[in-house]
Amino acid sequence: MKDGDAAPAVDVRGLCMRYGAQDVLNGVDLRVERGEILALLGPNGAGKTTTIEILEGFRRRTEGHVRVLGVDPETGGERWRARLGIVLQYWRDHRRWRVRELLDHIGRYYRAYGTPDRPRPYPADELLARVGLTGQASKVVGDLSGGQRRRLDVAIGLVGNPELLFLDEPTVGFDPEARHDFHQLVRDISAKNDTSIVLTTHDLAEAETLAHTIAILIDGRIAARGTPRELSARYSESVNVSYRRRGDDHRVAVPEYAAVDYVRRLLDGDPGISELEVRRSSFEEAYLSMVRSLGSARRVLDDAVRPR
Amino acid sequence: MTTTGSIVRIGLHRGLIELRHGLSLTFNYVFFPTLAVLVMYALRGFSLAGTDYSLGAYAIPGIIAMNVLFTGLMGIASALMVEREDGTLMRARATPHGTVGYFVGKIVSQAALTCVTFAVVLTVAIALFDDFTSDPIGGFVTLCWVLPLGIVAMLPIGVILGVVVRHPRQLSFVSLLLMGMTAVSGIFYPLALQAPYLQVTGQLFPLYWLGLGMRSAMLPAELAATEIGGSWRPVETAAVLGLWAAAATALALLALRRMSHRAAGSRPRAAGHGRAAR
Numbered sequence: 001m002k003d004g005d006a007a008p009a010v011d012v013r014g015l016c017m018r019y020g021a022q023d024v025l026n027g028v029d030l031r032v033e034r035g036e037i038l039a040l041l042g043p044n045g046a047g048k049t050t051t052i053e054i055l056e057g058f059r060r061r062t063e064g065h066v067r068v069l070g071v072d073p074e075t076g077g078e079r080w081r082a083r084l085g086i087v088l089q090y091w092r093d094h095r096r097w098r099v100r101e102l103l104d105h106i107g108r109y110y111r112a113y114g115t116p117d118r119p120r121p122y123p124a125d126e127l128l129a130r131v132g133l134t135g136q137a138s139k140v141v142g143d144l145s146g147g148q149r150r151r152l153d154v155a156i157g158l159v160g161n162p163e164l165l166f167l168d169e170p171t172v173g174f175d176p177e178a179r180h181d182f183h184q185l186v187r188d189i190s191a192k193n194d195t196s197i198v199l200t201t202h203d204l205a206e207a208e209t210l211a212h213t214i215a216i217l218i219d220g221r222i223a224a225r226g227t228p229r230e231l232s233a234r235y236s237e238s239v240n241v242s243y244r245r246r247g248d249d250h251r252v253a254v255p256e257y258a259a260v261d262y263v264r265r266l267l268d269g270d271p272g273i274s275e276l277e278v279r280r281s282s283f284e285e286a287y288l289s290m291v292r293s294l295g296s297a298r299r300v301l302d303d304a305v306r307p308r
Numbered sequence: 309m310t311t312t313g314s315i316v317r318i319g320l321h322r323g324l325i326e327l328r329h330g331l332s333l334t335f336n337y338v339f340f341p342t343l344a345v346l347v348m349y350a351l352r353g354f355s356l357a358g359t360d361y362s363l364g365a366y367a368i369p370g371i372i373a374m375n376v377l378f379t380g381l382m383g384i385a386s387a388l389m390v391e392r393e394d395g396t397l398m399r400a401r402a403t404p405h406g407t408v409g410y411f412v413g414k415i416v417s418q419a420a421l422t423c424v425t426f427a428v429v430l431t432v433a434i435a436l437f438d439d440f441t442s443d444p445i446g447g448f449v450t451l452c453w454v455l456p457l458g459i460v461a462m463l464p465i466g467v468i469l470g471v472v473v474r475h476p477r478q479l480s481f482v483s484l485l486l487m488g489m490t491a492v493s494g495i496f497y498p499l500a501l502q503a504p505y506l507q508v509t510g511q512l513f514p515l516y517w518l519g520l521g522m523r524s525a526m527l528p529a530e531l532a533a534t535e536i537g538g539s540w541r542p543v544e545t546a547a548v549l550g551l552w553a554a555a556a557t558a559l560a561l562l563a564l565r566r567m568s569h570r571a572a573g574s575r576p577r578a579a580g581h582g583r584a585a586r
Contacts, residue, residue, distance in 0.1 A: 058401065078404040086402040093396035096329040105325065108318045109403045112311075156399070 007070030008033050009164045009196035010055060015064035017050055017220075024050050026220035028064070032213075034163075037190050037197045039211035041204065043291065046217045048200040049089065052168050055198065056086055069164055082113035082120070085162030085195070087153050089169050095142030099133060100124055102141060103155055110160035122161045131155045131185060147178035151185070158189065165189065167199035171206060183210055204284045218291060232283045241266075244275040256280075315405045319412025326417035337383070337425040341375045342432055349436045357501060361531060365437045369522030370495030372429055376458050377486060377515055380422040381466035384414060386479060388470025407568060411467070418466070419459050426455065440526050447525040450542075454521030457549045461514045464556035471563040489513050494520075500536045507536060514552040521545045 010032035017025035025047045032038045040048050053059040054066060057073035057080075066073060071080045094102050107121030114120035128134050131151040136144060144152060150170065157165055167186070171179045187210065190197055201207050207214050208228045215225045224231055239259040242251040243266070254262045259278065267273060348364035348371065356363050391397055400406035434440065441447045469482055492506050493499070493515040499507050510516045523531070524540035532540045 056402070058398075081402075082404040084402075088395060088398055088402070090395045090398075092394040093391070093399050095394075097325065101325060105318075105322060106399075106403055106406075108321065109405055109409060112314060113404065160404075 007067060009036065009069060010038075010198060011065070011067040012051075012055075013065040015051070015054065015066060016062045017047070017054065017059075018062045024220055025054075025061075028217070028220070028222055030215060030222060032164075032196055032198055034196055035190070035194060036213060037186070037199070037211045039207035039214045040198065040200045040217055041202065041207045041214050041287070042200075042217035043202060047220045048202075048217055049168060051217065052166055052198065052200055056084065056166055057081070079113065082110055082160055083163045085157035085160060085165040087157040087165070087167045087170055089172075091149050091153050095140070097141050098137075099139050099141060099144070099152055100128060100137040103127060103152070103159055106156055107159045113160070118161055118163070120161045121159050124159070127155045127159060130188075132181070146173055147175070147182075150174070150178075150182070154182075154185065154189075158193075158195075161193065162195055164196045164198070167197065169200055169202070171201070171203065179206070186210055204287050208283045216287070216291075223291075228283055232280065232286045234286075240277075240279045242275075242277045242279075243273050245270060245273055315408050316412055318405075319409045320416055322409055322413030323416025323420070326413055327420045330417055330421045331424065334421070334425060334428065337375075337379045337421065338428045340378070341371055341425070341429045344371045344374075345429060345433050345436065352437070356498070356531075356534065359531070359534065361528075362437070362439060363497075365439050366498075366523075366527065366531070367496045368433045368437065368440075369526045370493075370519040372426060372433070373458065373515060373519040373522045374490060374495060375425055375429055376422055376455070376462050376518060377490070379425045380418055380459055381462040381469070382483070382486065383421065384418045384463055384466035385469040385473070385482065386476070387414060387418070388467065389473060389476050389479065392470075393476070401568070407564075411564065415463055415467075419463060422459055423455070439528070441528055443529075450521065450525035454518065454525060454545065454549075457546065457553065458514065458518035458521065461518070461549045461552040461556060464553070464560035465514075467560040468556065468563050471560075471567050489515055492516075498534045500534060511536070511548075514549055517545045517548045517552075521549070 008031055010030060012028055012030040015025050015028040015030075016023070028047070028051060030038075030040075030051075040051065042048050050059065054061050055068050055073060057068075057076050060074060068076070069080065069083055073080075097105075103124040107124055110120040125134070125137075128137055131154055133148060133151055133155065136148055141149070141152065154167070154170070157167070170186075171182055174182060183206070186197065186199070189195055199210065212227065213225065214228055214231055216223045216231070224234070226234065238253045239256055240251065241254055241259070241263060242249065244250070252262075263276070263278060267276075345368060348367050350364070351367075352362045352364035354363040355361055356366050388397075397407070397410065400410035403409070473479060473482060492510040493513055494502070494510055495515070499510045499516065502510075520535065520540065521542070523535070524542060524545070532538060535541070
């Protein structure tokens with residue numbers, strides 16, 4: 001039996017979540033196809049973690065239609081749970097266990113759920129090699145570095161060979177190299193294991209490099225949804241033009257509709273122009289301008305301008 | 309489908325691994341009871357009222373019973389509190405049948421650890437005192453049912469405390485309550501020689517009966533005269549401990565069910581976690 005195999009990985013319509021008088025989620029619509037990587041992007045407090053916890057079956061929603069792998073998370077049993085991989089935001093558990101010992105133990109819970117086209121669990125040694133922890137296999141978990149610990153968390157999330165993997169702010173506290181390696185790993189998982197991935201992040205660059213689709217969650221609503229390129233095009237208002245004229249560097253921001261005319265007149269008017277560069281503003285600029293226009297600027301700035 | 313048997317097997321696997329980790333902490337568990345045994349050794353010159361039996365030797369079975377309270381009950385309660393905070397329970401919830409495996413493992417490891425510390429303290433006591441029972445085989449047989457029954461009566465109470473008590477800070481209050489229970493349970497001095505209201509109170513708690521059972525296993529038969537009713541009362545011991553075991557297990561299961569329904573209540577808080585690495 002393949003329960004809900006044809007269903008999208010995630011199908012959410014009109015999801016609301018209220019704590020007392022406070023609306024945390026206010027009609028979220030979200031759809032993730034099989035094999036897709038979706039980044040749920042948004043400032044702190046926007047409801048990212050609440051959304052993901054509802055999808056994981058850890059939190060009861062106030063109202064709305066939610067299906068994960070074709071099943072309502074509130075009634076999803078252990079068989080449904082065995083099809084999910086979950087990487088929590090926190091990583092302090094099992095500190096006295098050894099790396100391979102822990103991975104092997106958690107894998108045992110998935111043994112009963114293997115199918116011919118999706119064997120479970122994923123062999124522990126192979127998985128350790130994939131996340132680059134072979135050398136740490138007999139190390140005590142509490143002695144791992146932050147990056148190693150996070151890779152172990154991902155390995156634990158993958159040990160059940162999941163159809164859908166949740167990554168909740170997976171790279172907080174990473175240095176640039178660890179972040180790069182981690183992104184490589186996530187792409188690799190998505191490509192080779194036929195695993196859909198939902199990740200939350202407030203790192204714009206991360207969403208831009210990893211995701212097929214970005215959904216921006218602001219004030220409990222999906223404010224925008226699209227590929228990184230679409231979003232960038234939709235929300236950027238200006239184009240940056242830079243050039244060199246008689247030894248001086250110039251840089252001008254031009255409204256998008258006027259950009260082509262501006263460049264034509266510039267070149268026609270002066271043959272001495274060199275090193276011309278015309279660049280649409282970056283996704284980060286687009287994101288900030290969008291969030292500002294949606295009225296949450298202060299909170300977002302606190303968050304996004306934080307040095308990475 | 310996963311069968312109950314296979315989940316229990318996974319839980320056992322977990323319990324054995326945790327036992328191995330726990331064994332490295334045995335010293336912490338045996339330190340205080342061993343200290344108490346040594347204090348009793350220093351007090352061996354005093355004798356129990358109305359007898360010429362050493363007051364020190366009299367208290368040893370009770371100290372060993374207390375060990376079940378502190379290693380077993382407190383051990384499991386504090387482990388649950390710590391592991392709810394550090395995300396271990398959340399990890400279990402994210403795994404199919406993980407919560408059941410977690411609790412089977414926790415009970416197995418804590419029960420085994422209790423037996424190990426019990427054996428250590430008993431060995432020290434036997435090495436120091438030579439006036440225990442003249443029937444060691446009969447005593448051993450008694451231990452073989454009293455100790456497991458005592459563990460089964462105490463561990464679920466630890467599970468309940470671990471689920472109900474929300475903050476590690478409140479654990480010291482729990483310790484105080486347990487100290488109070490120890491005080492009215494006739495561990496160091498016969499309950500029969502204390503005020504009637506203390507006798508009634510003490511007999512309500514499982515620790516008194518566990519201590520009584522231990523004394524019946526370890527002390528010479530004639531000391532039964534110092535107990536309430538002048539007897540070891542083995543039938544009553546089995547009945548009361550059995551009742552506590554059944555009631556506490558039922559309550560613990562109820563508490564666990566409530567915990568798993570309290571959506572995301574066991575999610576660890578952000579402060580002090582990986583986010584601090586920012």
